[in-house]
Each structure stands twice: as C-alpha cells, then as structure tokens.
Amino acid sequence: MRTLPELGLALADARKRTDDLFRLVRPDSLYQRPIPQRHRILFYIGHLEAFDWNLIGRYALDVRPFHAEFDRLFAFGIDPPPGQLPSDQPSDWPSLAEVERYNLRVRDEIDERLDDVPEHLLHVAIEHRLMHAETFAYTLHQLAYERKLSTPAVPVTAGRPVAASEMVEIAAADVRLGLPPGEAFGWDNEFQAHTVHVPPFRMARYKVTNGEYLEFVRTGADPPFFWREQDGDWRYRAMFAEIPLPLDWPVYVTMREAEAYARWRGQRLPSEAEFHSASQSAGSDANGNLDFRRWDPEPVTAGKRAGVPNQLVGNGWEWTSTPFAPFPGFEPFPFYKNYSEPFFDGQHYVLKGASPVTAAKLARPSFRNWFRPEYPYVYATFRLVEE
Numbered sequence: 001m002r003t004l005p006e007l008g009l010a011l012a013d014a015r016k017r018t019d020d021l022f023r024l025v026r027p028d029s030l031y032q033r034p035i036p037q038r039h040r041i042l043f044y045i046g047h048l049e050a051f052d053w054n055l056i057g058r059y060a061l062d063v064r065p066f067h068a069e070f071d072r073l074f075a076f077g078i079d080p081p082p083g084q085l086p087s088d089q090p091s092d093w094p095s096l097a098e099v100e101r102y103n104l105r106v107r108d109e110i111d112e113r114l115d116d117v118p119e120h121l122l123h124v125a126i127e128h129r130l131m132h133a134e135t136f137a138y139t140l141h142q143l144a145y146e147r148k149l150s151t152p153a154v155p156v157t158a159g160r161p162v163a164a165s166e167m168v169e170i171a172a173a174d175v176r177l178g179l180p181p182g183e184a185f186g187w188d189n190e191f192q193a194h195t196v197h198v199p200p201f202r203m204a205r206y207k208v209t210n211g212e213y214l215e216f217v218r219t220g221a222d223p224p225f226f227w228r229e230q231d232g233d234w235r236y237r238a239m240f241a242e243i244p245l246p247l248d249w250p251v252y253v254t255m256r257e258a259e260a261y262a263r264w265r266g267q268r269l270p271s272e273a274e275f276h277s278a279s280q281s282a283g284s285d286a287n288g289n290l291d292f293r294r295w296d297p298e299p300v301t302a303g304k305r306a307g308v309p310n311q312l313v314g315n316g317w318e319w320t321s322t323p324f325a326p327f328p329g330f331e332p333f334p335f336y337k338n339y340s341e342p343f344f345d346g347q348h349y350v351l352k353g354a355s356p357v358t359a360a361k362l363a364r365p366s367f368r369n370w371f372r373p374e375y376p377y378v379y380a381t382f383r384l385v386e387e
Contacts, residue, residue, distance in 0.1 A: 007122045008114050010361075014129040015107070017292070017359075018048055021136050024150050025143065031090035034142035035377055039077060040090065041143075044136050046099045049106040050074035052125050056110050059335050060121050063109060070094070070102045076338075081347075082374055123185040124336065130359035133292075137357040138377050141239050148240065167202040167386070168278075168309050174198075175276040178327045179366045189340040190366045192329035198277040203270060203309050204383040206300040207316060208261065210236070211247030216261050224253045225376035239295040248299040250311075250381040255319045255349050255373035258382035267384040272322035272368075274385060275352045278309050279365060288314025291360040297379075298356075309383070313363050316381030317351040324348040324370035348372055355379035 022045055033040045039047075050071055057063040058071070065071055073094075110117070140148065179186040180193040210227075214234065217223050227245065228235045234245040253261070255269075262268050270278070288311055289298050297315050304310045312318075325344050332341050351369040354362065356379065371378050 004119060007119065007126065010126050011114075011122065011129075014126050014133070014359075017133050018129055018136070021133060021140065024140060024148050026147050026149055027096070029143065029147035030096055031093065032143060032147065033086075034139050036085050037375075038139060039086070040088070040093060041139070042093050042096065042099065043074060043077075044132060044139070045096070046070060046074035046094075046102065047077065048129050048132055049103040051128055052110060053106045055121055055125060055335060056113075056117050057106070060118055061113055061116060063113070066105060066109075067102050070099075082372070120185065121335070124333075127185075127187070127359075127362060130362060133359065134355065134357045134362075137239075137292075137295075138379060141237075142377060145240065145242075150240065166205045168205050168307065170198075170201050170203055170274070170278050170281050172198065172200045173277050173280060175273060175280055177273060177276060177366075184364075186364075186366055187339060187368075188331065188333045188336075189324075189326065189368050191331070192327055194328055196273045196276075198273050201270075201274060201277075201385050201387055203274070203278050203385045205304075205308075206310055207250040207318065207381045207383045208258075209247060209300055210245050210249050210251045213251040213253070213261060214245070214247070216264055219264070221260065221264075222257070224251055224257060226252050246297075246299075248301065249297040250300050250316045252297075252316065252379055252381060253319075254376050254380070255371075255382075258319045258380075259321075259373075262382075262384055265384060267386045269319055269321040269382055270385045272320045272350045272352065275312070275318065275320055276365065279312050279352075282308035282312055288354065289356045290314035290354040290358050290363055292357050294356045296356065312353055314354045314358075315356060316353070316379050317355050317358075317369055318353045319380055319382045320350045320352060322350045324350050324368070343370055351378075351380055353381075 025041055030042045030045070031040050050073075054071055054075060058065065174195050174197050176193055176195050178193040179190045181191065213224065223229065223234070226237050228237060228242070235242050236245045258269060282305070287303055289302065290313065300311060300315070302311070302315070323346055326340070333339060348370040351371065371380065
C-alpha cells in the first residue's frame with residue numbers, strides 16, 4: 001500500500017500548525033489548566049502523537065510499543081458532566097522533555113512507514129490534529145495574557161449597528177444531509193447520506209452581534225462569557241488583548257444563551273436541516289474568516305453577499321436546535337468507536353459552519369461539530385429563524 005504524497009505533506013503541515021500553537025505558551029505555563037473541565041496544556045502536547053501512534057503504529061501497522069505508559073496516559077481527552085471537574089495535580093504528569101522525546105520517536109517511527117499507512121487512517125490523523133488545533137486555540141484563549149509569548153496587534157473598534165431585523169426568505173427544498181460511502185473522507189457521524197424535505201422559512205441575514213445581544217443584557221440577561229464590565233463599559237476578551245466591546249462582531253454564547261435570546265425576540269434557532277437548506281440556497285463562499293486567517297472575529301457584514309445569509313461558513317460556529325444523533329445507517333469507525341457514539345446522549349447539540357480557527361479542510365458542508373449546550377468556551381455564534 002502506498003500513501004498519496006499529498007497526504008504526507010498535509011500531515012507535516014498539520015504538525016507544524018499544532019507545534020506553532022504550543023509555542024505560544026510560556027514554558028513555565030505548560031502545566032496550567034485554562035479550562036477547568038479540560039486537561040492541562042501538557043496533555044495536548046502528548047495527546048496528538050499518542051493518538052497517531054495508537055491509530056497508525058499500533059492499530060494499522062502493529063508496531064511494537066516503545067512507551068506503553070504514555071500510549072495510555074495521553075490517549076483520551078475528557079468531557080465531564082457539568083459540576084464534575086478533574087482533580088489531577090501537575091506532579092501527576094511527566095516532564096516536557098520526556099513528552100518531547102516520546103513525540104519525536106512517534107514521528108520518526110510513523111514517517112519511516114508512511115508508505116504503508118492506509119489512506120483512510122492518514123485522513124483521520126490529519127483531521128484529528130486539525131480539530132485539536134482549534135480546541136487548543138480556544139484553550140489558549142483562556143490562558144492569562146502574561147502566560148502567552150505572542151501578542152499580535154488587535155484592532156480596536158466600537159463597530160457600527162447592524163440591521164437586526166433583516167431576514168432572508170429560504171424556499172422549500174429537499175436537502176442532502178451526510179455523505180454517501182466512498183464519495184469523500186468523512187467521520188462516522190457524517191454517514192449515511194439521506195434527503196430531508198425542509199419547508200420554507202426565513203433566516204436572519206447576519207449572525208447575532210455583540211451590539212444586539214447587549215440590548216438583551218440591558219434587560220437583565222447574564223453577559224456572555226467573553227465579556228467583562230469595567231466602570232460601566234463592556235470589554236471583550238480577545239485572544240491576545242482585552243478591547244472595547246466590538247458591537248458588530250458576532251456574539252459568542254452558549255446554546256442556552258442563544259435560545260434565551262431567540263425567545264426574547266420571538267424567534268428560534270435553526271435546525272441542522274434548515275442550516276443546510278440555507279447553505280444550499282446561498283451557494284459556496286470560501287473566503288470567510290476561517291483557517292487561522294484571524295485570531296478573533298470580524299464584523300458580521302464582512303464579505304456580505306446580496307440576498308442570501310452572510311457568513312454561513314467562518315467567523316464562528318452556529319448553534320442549531322438539533323441534538324447530536326446518528327444518521328440512519330450509522331456505523332462507528334472500528335478503530336475509533338468512541339469518536340461519536342458516546343455523545344449521542346441527548347446532551348450535545350450540532351453546530352455548523354466554521355470558526356476563525358477552523359481548518360479549511362473541516363469546513364465541508366457535511367462536517368458536524370457538537371458541544372454541550374452550557375459550554376461557554378467554544379467560538380459559537382447563532383442566527384435567528386422564523387416560520
């Protein structure tokens with residue numbers, strides 16, 4: 001078996017992206033836990049190589065393990081229920097030098113055998129790493145500014161109000177959800193392809209902005225996680241600096257907050273099928289704010305297109321009202337059975353689109369993201385729909 005050369009290059013590019021992200025953390029801060037519900041930063045440095053090793057070295061190629069303890073220690077992330085937090089201490093983890101030696105050995109072992117790696121599994125390794133580039137980015141976002149080594153300039157602007165009531169008519173349509181077998185690489189929850197009829201509805205042209213949500217907060221609603229009040233003014237915690245609240249940026253909120261705002265406005269969140277219908281109506285737009293072109297959002301009107309919903313891809317994932325569940329005919333990957341299936345629990349919801357730090361490869365229409373409805377750290381936006 002011979003791996004396609006472009007997949008080897010894609011793996012190298014994905015490694016560089018995650019390596020560059022880890023280098024943004026001060027060395028004395030690698031044992032920090034910026035998000036209480038997640039592992040310490042050091043875990044993610046070891047996890048990416050342990051995943052590749054367990055998938056490719058052990059599962060696919062049956063290579064003899066050289067550090068079975070690390071293979072287990074760094075195998076799985078965590079997603080504890082609300083109120084249940086991890087209790088490990090920094091002393092429970094190995095040194096950075098030990099992890100780096102393990103990582104280097106894993107890469108050497110895999111690269112020596114790259115031509116023998118099944119193409120499908122290499123796609124899995126690449127996309128898994130790119131997904132973690134995003135999840136680590138929002139972990140990095142929660143790390144104190146003084147613990148980061150890079151401080152790029154952040155544009156400071158109050159922004160301009162956006163027409164909150166502008167709606168776009170979406171005609172009734174039959175839409176395809178998911179992928180047919182063999183058409184392209186996809187994760188297990190993207191299969192099987194099936195058609196759903198979506199009645200006509202109206203969708204907001206723009207994602208809900210900070211400025212619009214501020215009106216809701218002034219009625220007594222809790223402020224979003226990324227906001228902070230100072231001397232009567234609202235500030236926004238951007239990736240590398242705190243800035244005045246940008247009123248025309250999309251608001252990052254939990255699903256519960258998005259639902260509450262929608263009820264206040266007398267509207268609702270779209271379903272996954274309705275999002276697909278709107279995307280089908282809007283057509284392709286590959287120039288959005290994604291793929292690490294920016295660390296933070298841009299105005300919801302950027303790149304606006306006449307007569308269709310704007311920014312359905314990029315500038316923030318969008319909450320849907322659809323619980324994360326299997327499509328008809330779902331089968332878990334035999335080599336990664338816990339990727340999707342444990343989250344078909346009615347406690348996670350589908351998000352569509354992409355955020356500023358979503359890899360372009362993951363912005364395909366069939367890709368399904370999911371989170372708990374109370375989870376505040378993800379770059380999750382929303383827009384409103386009505387009958």
